[in-house]
Amino acid sequence: MNGVAAPDCRRFLARSSFIELAARERARAILDVDTFRELVGPFDRCKSPWLPLQGIVAQADDGVVLARGTLDGRPALVAAIESAYQGGSIGEVSGAKIAGALELALKDCEHGRPVLPLLLLETGGVRLQEANLGLAAIAEIHAVIIALRRHVPVVGVVAGMVGCFGGMSMAAALCSRLIVTRQARLGMNGPEVIEQEAGVAELDSSDRALIWSLIGGEQRHAVGLADDLVEDDAAAIAAAVRDAFALGPPLVERSAQVDYLVKRLACIDPQRPPDAIALRRLWREGAVN
Amino acid sequence: MSTQQSPSERGRIWFEALTGGAGVVEHTPQSVRVADAVLGGEQTRYLAVVADTHNRFARARQGELGLDEACALAVHVRRTIGADRQRARRPIVAIVDVVSQAYGRYEELFGIHLACAAAADAYASARLAGHPVIALIVGKAMSGAFLAHGYQANRILALDSPEVMVHAMGKQAAARVTRRSVAELEGLGETITPMAYDIRSYARLGLLHKLIEGVNADAPGQTDVERVRVELLAAIADARAGTPELASRLASSAACQTRAASSEVRRRLAEQWDAA
Numbered sequence: 312m313n314g315v316a317a318p319d320c321r322r323f324l325a326r327s328s329f330i331e332l333a334a335r336e337r338a339r340a341i342l343d344v345d346t347f348r349e350l351v352g353p354f355d356r357c358k359s360p361w362l363p364l365q366g367i368v369a370q371a372d373d374g375v376v377l378a379r380g381t382l383d384g385r386p387a388l389v390a391a392i393e394s395a396y397q398g399g400s401i402g403e404v405s406g407a408k409i410a411g412a413l414e415l416a417l418k419d420c421e422h423g424r425p426v427l428p429l430l431l432l433e434t435g436g437v438r439l440q441e442a443n444l445g446l447a448a449i450a451e452i453h454a455v456i457i458a459l460r461r462h463v464p465v466v467g468v469v470a471g472m473v474g475c476f477g478g479m480s481m482a483a484a485l486c487s488r489l490i491v492t493r494q495a496r497l498g499m500n501g502p503e504v505i506e507q508e509a510g511v512a513e514l515d516s517s518d519r520a521l522i523w524s525l526i527g528g529e530q531r532h533a534v535g536l537a538d539d540l541v542e543d544d545a546a547a548i549a550a551a552v553r554d555a556f557a558l559g560p561p562l563v564e565r566s567a568q569v570d571y572l573v574k575r576l577a578c579i580d581p582q583r584p585p586d587a588i589a590l591r592r593l594w595r596e597g598a599v600n
Numbered sequence: 601m602s603t604q605q606s607p608s609e610r611g612r613i614w615f616e617a618l619t620g621g622a623g624v625v626e627h628t629p630q631s632v633r634v635a636d637a638v639l640g641g642e643q644t645r646y647l648a649v650v651a652d653t654h655n656r657f658a659r660a661r662q663g664e665l666g667l668d669e670a671c672a673l674a675v676h677v678r679r680t681i682g683a684d685r686q687r688a689r690r691p692i693v694a695i696v697d698v699v700s701q702a703y704g705r706y707e708e709l710f711g712i713h714l715a716c717a718a719a720a721d722a723y724a725s726a727r728l729a730g731h732p733v734i735a736l737i738v739g740k741a742m743s744g745a746f747l748a749h750g751y752q753a754n755r756i757l758a759l760d761s762p763e764v765m766v767h768a769m770g771k772q773a774a775a776r777v778t779r780r781s782v783a784e785l786e787g788l789g790e791t792i793t794p795m796a797y798d799i800r801s802y803a804r805l806g807l808l809h810k811l812i813e814g815v816n817a818d819a820p821g822q823t824d825v826e827r828v829r830v831e832l833l834a835a836i837a838d839a840r841a842g843t844p845e846l847a848s849r850l851a852s853s854a855a856c857q858t859r860a861a862s863s864e865v866r867r868r869l870a871e872q873w874d875a876a
Contacts (some may be wrong), residue, residue, distance in 0.1 A: 444862075447807055484711075
């Protein structure tokens with residue numbers, strides 16, 4: 312070994328993948344060292360009451376890890392979704408964990424004790440085996456994010472590889488700041504569902520390059536649907552999270568900029584829709600900026 | 601591919617019945633109807649999403665909630681908030697009959713998730729600003745479309761009718777995604793309440809403020825419309841008397857039973873929130 316690696320190569324070798332971490336380790340990797348304290352952890356055994364009725368083994372944390380700790384010394388709450396369990400889907404318990412923890416953060420904020428809320432989103436959306444209770448929980452998550460944003464920025468991270476879909480993609484859009492990697496995907500309807508509903512001519516869900524070009528992290532960042540594009544590196548993501556909170560709340564939240572949204576849609580002709588690259592030009596460099 | 605049925609007319613029927621054609625707000629896409637009409641002596645804003653077979657977006661021609669629809673809802677709810685900032689907050693009624701959000705390649709590319717979030721944000725912001733927000737489900741309340749149009753309401757009302765349903769995904773699609781037959785899915789719904797599609801099962805989850813029985817949902821007569829108006833007024837009064845959060849959805853006796861796990865999680869969280 313000659314010991315002379317190019318700087319990029321050294322940086323690459325020094326990286327520690329965030330994507331490869333499980334939810335618990337992700338939360339730990341972002342919080343200040345030794346401040347991770349889990350809430351309603353596996354030993355509480357708050358499991359899904361609905362999955363065993365369908366012959367599916369229920370995991371003891373229902374696939375959501377909640378942790379309190381600090382970020383640069385400020386009290387924080389992390390809700391991390393475990394994509395390895397049921398595709399990160401939101402059921403009654405996992406949804407109630409996220410909503411309930413954010414509700415307590417809101418209460419603290421209202422009493423003058425700010426808590427920084429961070430969502431690590433890795434989810435296919437509603438868990439269909441718990442359908443309506445997952446959907447109801449997601450509505451409650453939306454409600455509390457919107458209420459919390461009046462006190463503190465709510466920061467979301469979509470790292471990959473599952474991505475963030477369904478009602479939880481709306482939760483991502485409600486975040487004050489959204490951090491993504493190139494591996495992330497963010498969309499309302501998963502590609503498989505679109506192909507099933509609208510046909511393969513509408514979207515070929517097996518065409519990975521196409522999918523990432525439409526809803527991948529780089530494209531979402533390029534058209535302003537995500538704020539920060541970072542490498543898959545735990546330290547880089549932890550730094551981006553701190554920067555996002557340091558910026559404070561945006562002047563107007565993305566999901567409240569409705570006139571801007573209307574303008575962006577108005578310049579699209581559905582008869583001749585722009586492709587992903589043309590959309591970047593249209594929305595970033597065109598009249599609508 | 602999904603089978604094409606003719607789009608539901610329920611949203612349009614109830615919008616017209618409740619507003620009586622009064623106070624229609626122009627400058628909306630054909631698929632979003634907005635009006636200010638008097639309810640119990642008070643101006644009330646009504647919003648409905650209806651099918652427009654000529655919608656400029658092809659994937660939103662059957663009553664789906666598409667990009668333009670979600671944005672229009674956000675615009676007209678936010679205008680209501682803006683207009684009432686210095687005066688009594690008028691009630692907002694979302695008439696819900698939405699078959700789904702629009703499924704399409706361009707919908708994703710253009711960020712339908714943000715459009716839907718903008719609508720949900722507007723309704724929630726109206727609720728937090730003191731507007732009584734009521735969802736009246738007269739047909740389908742499906743998935744992301746319901747999250748955007750109705751699920752942020754202070755109180756949810758529904759007509760007791762076989763075509764009224766709430767779910768996370770349409771039956772055919774859900775069957776394909778979970779690799780079950782539609783019959784299997786329906787069977788599961790009979791034992792597993794949250795998986796059912798019908799509104800009576802949904803009522804057992806404790807999320808509804810009231811299930812309105814005995815109303816002709818397809819062709820409402822004058823007494824049907826009056827019945828619904830009375831229930832709307834009661835829900836508005838109840839919302840004004842309560843807090844602006846969604847806590848009431850966990851407080852009903854049905855919720856205490858069916859959503860016991862949701863309350864248990866919150867109880868434990870409160871216990872553990874502050875370090876010992």
